[in-house]
Amino acid sequence: FSAYMMIEMKTIADQSPSHIAQMMIQGSTMGTVEMTRRLHQLSDQSDPELVSLGRQLLQTEEQNIQQMKRFL
Numbered sequence: 001f002s003a004y005m006m007i008e009m010k011t012i013a014d015q016s017p018s019h020i021a022q023m024m025i026q027g028s029t030m031g032t033v034e035m036t037r038r039l040h041q042l043s044d045q046s047d048p049e050l051v052s053l054g055r056q057l058l059q060t061e062e063q064n065i066q067q068m069k070r071f072l
Contacts, residue, residue, distance in 0.1 A: 021071035028061045028068070035061065 010023060035058045042051055 017071045021068040024068045025065050025072075028064045032058060032061045032065070 007023075011020065035054055039051065039054050039058070042054075
């Protein structure tokens with residue numbers, strides 16, 4: 001609910017595709033930073049499936065950023 005309200009507040013004044021793309025890029029960038037940090041914290045003994053899933057998420061976030069750039 002709080003995420004919904006935050007989105008509503010940030011889009012009240014500007015609902016343009018450029019503004020929404022900017023918000024998406026900021027969110028994906030935060031996700032990329034956090035996942036990179038978490039992957040660096042994992043040890044060599046970490047569950048390989050967990051590491052693989054984290055890398056897949058990181059790749060997805062990076063793709064989202066690239067796709068949103070065309071709306072800026």
